[in-house]
Amino acid sequence: MQNIILSAETRESVSNGKLNELRKSGWIPAVLYGGHSGEKSDKNILIKVKEKSLQKTIGSHNAILELKVGNQSDSVLIKEIQRDVVTQKLLHVDFQRVSMTEKLEVMVPLHLVGEAKGVKLSGGILQHLVREIKILALPKDLPSAINLDVSGLEIGHGLLASEIPAIAGVQLLLDPHQMIANVVAPTILEETPQAPGAATAAEPEVIAKGKKPEEGEEAAATATAKPGEKGAAAPKTTGTPAK
Structure with a gap:
């Protein structure tokens, strides 16, 4: 030291x-x-x-x-x-x-080292659940931090406190079954299915905008229309109506 x-x-x-x-x-x-x-x-x-x-x-x-x-x-x-x-x-x-002869209870940072296999190869997410742990040790044995290798973790796997490597002269003061870190699968958001017909909404009716034709223009359009077509003027009748 x-x-x-x-x-x-x-x-x-x-x-x-x-x-x-x-x-x-x-x-x-x-x-x-x-x-x-x-x-x-x-x-x-x-x-x-x-x-x-x-x-x-x-x-x-x-x-x-x-x-x-x-x-x-x-x-x-x-x-x-x-x-x-x-x-x-x-x-x-x-x-x-x-006192250099009396053990101390102190908190020590817990660092994760390495890249988890489940993250590197499968796109998983590494969760660091415990970042500081309590230990008991003599002053001369106090570590500045504790490292935990997570490179072997795959999706769905984790490391417990009992799997922290032993350190000479250091006693871990936490539940050995406590989860320290794990790798979970990425969350996929599913699209909500749409009701039939909702995807293709009815197109709105388009109403053409423009100025109202003048009386002379309307009369000319009517005059140029062929007989029988919509907008054509009714034929004139001449002579004496039948009795």
């Missing part, structure tokens, strides 16, 4: 305004829970850490740090990090003093 050393200084309890001034000067306010080694475990110490030094050490998850405050040195674990919700700048850090 890499030995990461972080230096800090004690500070006093001040107002939020003073804490903002502290941050502007390059320091991040922090708290050491559990006090120094050999002291009462319920004693908390207010400290401050240089932001540049802190940025270099918070990248590794569950890393055990050697925190030096004055002449005192303690093994600590970063318990919580507070950031600005907009700028993501560091605001506050909580450190927890740990």
Whole structure:
């Protein structure tokens, strides 16, 4: 395990305004829970850490740090990090003093590695159901993450917690039958059948638009129509009607 050393200084309890001034000067306010080694475990110490030094050490998850405050040195674990919700700048850090001979319960990220066979060859969908698990281990055995290979998964298959590879010195604190990841078939949306005749809607009657013919035009059209055709004028009769 890499030995990461972080230096800090004690500070006093001040107002939020003073804490903002502290941050502007390059320091991040922090708290050491559990006090120094050999002291009462319920004693908390207010400290401050240089932001540049802190940025270099918070990248590794569950890393055990050697925190030096004055002449005192303690093994600590970063318990919580507070950031600005907009700028993501560091605001506050909580450190927890740990004993290198006592096991800790911590949460560890669970990463899926490889490309599932059911996804690559059959177009299935990989579901990552559990992304973080609780473990029990000594500080020196704490992993930064746990990897689970899913390359052999086919559609309809999954991996249980019991199939996570064993790690020396690490005990998994979850139900061995809990499903961690699986591959499901892609969802196909079926078209709703249409009622007979609904697909071919009746075409609307088209009514031609145009100006109404004048009386002279209508008379001319009637005159040019051949006898017997629609629109032809009725033939004139001459002579004396039969009695």
